[in-house]
Amino acid sequence: SEVRIAQQFGIGYLPMTVVKEQKLLERFVREAGLPEPKVTWTQVSGAAAMNDALLTGNLDFASAGVAPMITMWARTKGRLDVRGVTSLGSMPNYLNTSNPAVKSLADFGEKDRIALPAVKVGFQAVLLQMAAAEAFGKDNYGKLDPITVSMSHPDATIALLGGRSEVTAHFASPPFQEQQLQDPRVHRVLSSYDVLGGPHSFNIVYATGKFRDANPKTVAAFVAAIDAANDFIARNPKEAAALYIKAENSKLEPAFVENLVTDKATRFTSAPENTMKFAEFMHQVGLIKEKPASWKDLFVPELHGKAGS
Amino acid sequence: MAWRPEREYRPAPPGAIGDVSQSLPWLHRLAAREDFWRLAVLVALALVWEGYGRWLDDDLLFPTFSQTVAALWTATVSGVLPLRTLASLETLAMGYAGGVALAAILTTFATSTRIGAALLTTLTAMFNPLPAIALLPLALLWFGLGTPSLVFVITHSVLWAVALNAHAGFRSVGPTLRKAGHTFGLTGWRYVAGILVPAAFPSILSGLKMGWAFAWRTLIAAELVFGASSSGGGLGWFIFEHRNQLLIAEVFAGLLTVIAIGLVVESLVFGTIERRTLDRWGMRR
Amino acid sequence: MAWRPEREYRPAPPGAIGDVSQSLPWLHRLAAREDFWRLAVLVALALVWEGYGRWLDDDLLFPTFSQTVAALWTATVSGVLPLRTLASLETLAMGYAGGVALAAILTTFATSTRIGAALLTTLTAMFNPLPAIALLPLALLWFGLGTPSLVFVITHSVLWAVALNAHAGFRSVGPTLRKAGHTFGLTGWRYVAGILVPAAFPSILSGLKMGWAFAWRTLIAAELVFGASSSGGGLGWFIFEHRNQLLIAEVFAGLLTVIAIGLVVESLVFGTIERRTLDRWGMRR
């Protein structure tokens, strides 16, 4: 049998990279008493393509940010029944700016431009709206939307660091946010952890109900593999960083990557954190029609034993 | 050879032959009309779409024609789609105009000098295969975020097709017509406008048609890549936004709008121009 | 009118006139060569690039030509770029072949029946402006993730340009040549291959050239959307990867590869074909 998995770019997918490089899924499937599967790994460049691939049956495990995964859950509920299989850990996303006058959200002016991968709908856009709701009141969650612009992380980083464009801020993700902060002209306005009051899951692996029902042991093995990978990362951050650099053919400094991995805000865990806050907010602003009763609605039973939220 | 008699005949008078030229019944005339067949093709395609959609039964992946039309209706009535379409058309018009203007300059240059011709063919071979994202850094640098950059990319996509076709058209203008123009005392711009442009019009028009198709393609793709600000945003953004929310019927409604506008422009704008010019001048290939 | 004398002359014998047809000096002959000017344009462009890049002095945004060439060299020597290029070229070739084959079928159909013509023009007007992402769900549904889907999207991008041009070319084949072909007893496929295709070759070739440019454009854009299996990935993925790592010189090296291949194909492949066919046959427009 074949298991088809897709991941995206970035340090946030490190657990999957470890699973891939160390062939952990193969091992746990074997240990569950099934014949060793052929695992096919694919890299996909965005959530939209990821979802299409999952919906057309070209993928078994898809991975994307929390927001797209919740959208997917809401839209397929009662039919394809997509659910999260595991979190890929919690990482903060920073809102960085090159405008020295900006110390908080309230300081953004007409002339500022905040870059996001996708205005209004993406993970960072939802984060920014949640932050705006906190800063300006529940109903003013959209206050900053008019000054947001869509841009991919690398493009936004170039724009911000180049200093020649109107982009003065960027709601980034690792490792771009750290790369930006190496430039003295750039400083952090807020971290997503501040917005959610603590760590929150960043990327989620998800699968359809049909696959889960047909392959319960594979799903369990996948969770176990991620757990084992997280364990490895926690114990051998240096090797994990080296593994990442090799797998991604990255030109980043090993020390820089290691710092990302060992950052105390970063937690590589399979347990979903603060996902319900996302779901509630997305429901509140109308991005999804239905609200999950609890985080357990969003995830497979295999995870329900963990300390999720 | 055996001898053969000569013969003379008294031909039937015109009246005796019946109508030398008779009207055909309406069914024949209908079948001879291009529009009729185009409409038939459109209807057939809609039916195939509906059928396949129903058979698939997966509105997350491929909504049916009727679902799409329903979504189109809702989005139109709510005013969102018209607004977005208008925004796109505005950008498109600017980029298209820019591309055509630049193409005019480049082609004039290419037509009048050797190095100009080399410049045009080389630039076209170089830049035509480049996707819009390749221009992103320069666009951002020169024009900043939003519409101006979009206009730049559309200009780029239109420019080469139009310039290439116009250049080919100019080159194919016969020496007789050229000389005739010169004899009239026309030189420089008056010569280009008075002789070359109308004489190369079939080629120019086909370049314009192709440029139009690219402009759309590029716009939709570029709106995703280039900082669409949330305040504005065109059709491309409409599509992307709904795609992100997995509202696929709306996505298809957006695409259907693109198609509909394409068909309208093709048959109304370009079709009318063709009828008014090429057909009347006997220059249709 | 006043009376004028008749006159007879004794013309100079051929030898007395000197060389009736003389060779020109090499500088003149060089200046008359297209390649010379193309090369000059290329060198000039490289210089402008280098100069602007140095003046900007921002290798994150716009690396200089020399930086790009250095990155190109490293990536080539390491074997990554050639591998990726090969992968892309393979996909491209398949998609291109598919597009051309489909175009051949569609055009044959359009040339032989009324409804076929309506089908071709309508489909072209509809699908030509559609960006590749619009086809993504269908491509995934029918062909799955990876190369087959890429091939499908490239096929789509090539198809319309080639079909449109070929159809226009077929329509422009004169009635005399058509009748001549029929007189030879040619019908069906032998007629198309023996008469129509060579007669419409200028148009077909320009369609093929345009299709080639689109295929590249689409491939680069589509590789980003469709992703890559861990083993492979083409030039588009190479560009995307390095962009993600903010290695902009490598990104430009990738784009330069695209341009270089475009130029090579344009001047070597298509140029040779043109010289061997159109020029020799006196059919160059």
Place this chain on the structure above:
Amino acid sequence: MSALPSSARRGEPMPSAGTASPLLAVRDVTIQYRTPDRLVTAVYDVSFDVLKGDRFVLLGPSGCGKSTLLGAVAGFLHPAAGTITLDGREVRDPGPDRMVVFQEFDQLLPWKTVRANVAYPMITSGRFDRRTALERADAFIAKVGLSAFADSHPHTLSGGMKQRVAIARALALEPAMLLMDEPFAALDALTRRKMQGELNELWEDTRFTLLFVTHSIEEAIVIGNRILVMTPHPGQVRAELDASGLGEADRGTPAFAQLERRIHGMLFGEAHG
């Protein structure tokens, strides 16, 4: 059509029957064009016979339907009424047994050399194998005096040379009939005369059967042995005349001038007979 035998021939049997059985028999043929919204009658109720070895000329004013009639014999068009039979078989489609030489210079395949142009229909028709075809091609190219240009492409030839190639191509195939639609009309006067002479020499040489369209009375007399005079649109037969005694050499003789005047009268409505 009311056949009215001229005074000279009154009381004779069916004239079209002749004595030999005809190679081409056109019987009561009416031809119509279907435009997008009209039906136009171009040729009305025309009958004639062409015997083997005839140089049969269709003569008439511009637009009278000569090309239409020739096109029907070639098989490009189908009569709305009447029948056209060649050697007893009804003509349905174009085919290499009725090679056509057109007025236009673009009837050669520009992508083939002169030799290949001449050989091509011999090969595609399957009548000759490749080698024989090329040999015959060379022979016929020599006959029209173009051996030096056998390897040239058509675009390097002058108009007259192109027409010669087209004639060589048609003759080389040994068609049952050679159809020519104003083949010399686009040539200048000097070349035209020369080509008329050459055609006659070729006929002396190979004795093909020819159906020749022209609107020049002089050309009709120089080339034809039978002349079918047609009325203006819609084309009907005005007369079928004998010109077998007159050729190039007779230009300017009283007999030539008389026939010329007689046909002129028929075409332009003066008294005849």
Place this chain on the structure above:
Amino acid sequence: MSALPSSARRGEPMPSAGTASPLLAVRDVTIQYRTPDRLVTAVYDVSFDVLKGDRFVLLGPSGCGKSTLLGAVAGFLHPAAGTITLDGREVRDPGPDRMVVFQEFDQLLPWKTVRANVAYPMITSGRFDRRTALERADAFIAKVGLSAFADSHPHTLSGGMKQRVAIARALALEPAMLLMDEPFAALDALTRRKMQGELNELWEDTRFTLLFVTHSIEEAIVIGNRILVMTPHPGQVRAELDASGLGEADRGTPAFAQLERRIHGMLFGEAHG
């Protein structure tokens, strides 16, 4: 070029000077073409004068440089040596004072009606205002007998009709000189004769100055009052002959035939004088 006065004219003063001062003076003109890698001499050391009201014919075999010479007079080409002056001013560029009628049918602007085609150069040259131009256009269209087609586009006209429009267009502008490069060569023989007659009638009517290129001896005699006979490539002057006494009506007369034979001899190398 060694000028060898023929026996009849021996010992006379500079023959090209004539008695009136020439409208067009071509002096020792040599013209070369520059191809990508060669320099080809097309016309060598040619001199002649055209007086006002002349119907001056350039006659010579194909490829001898007639069109090249006419092109130089029109201003499309520049002599490598020698001078061309019109009314004393050197010819540098094409201009509406030397209207050209070409052999090709595509010299009309297909995107303009017949009337607009005739009026266009009058307007662009700034010689007439719009209204006058249109009035003159109608008048000249009437002169060439095409009033019924004034609102048609060129593609609906036959070749002969197109040439008539081109002539009307050229004449309407009242050019100092009318240049015609084998304007009737692409027409069939009947139409060609008719057009020759019409051109002569127009000349009787308006007395323009004409420079006419042909390779038909007969046409040269019918049209011209002076005939410049040229040698084969590279083109030089063989003779400048007087044909002022001969016109259409003289076709077939002994004088006509004699001149025809004389020119024929010059062109095809038989003994002369």
